[in-house]
Amino acid sequence: MSISYNKLWKLLIDKSMKKKDLISLAGLSTSTLAKMGKNQQVSMDVIIRICKALDCNIGDIMDIT
Numbered sequence: 765m766s767i768s769y770n771k772l773w774k775l776l777i778d779k780s781m782k783k784k785d786l787i788s789l790a791g792l793s794t795s796t797l798a799k800m801g802k803n804q805q806v807s808m809d810v811i812i813r814i815c816k817a818l819d820c821n822i823g824d825i826m827d828i829t
Contacts, residue, residue, distance in 0.1 A: 790817035
């Protein structure tokens with residue numbers, strides 16, 4: 765089972781946001797964003813913060829395959 769954050773990257777493009785914007789808006793660290801860039805697992809707290817910052821649901825930012 766693997767995780768894909770491709771939906772998150774597409775959502776950022778649709779909202780005309782950069783990864784730096786997401787870092788400041790959701791209070792993420794650069795290492796957390798780097799892990800997500802490699803499709804590695806991050807904590808549920810991080811996922812919830814991203815969803816709140818972007819006003820979306822978990823299924824809007826990630827897939828489990």
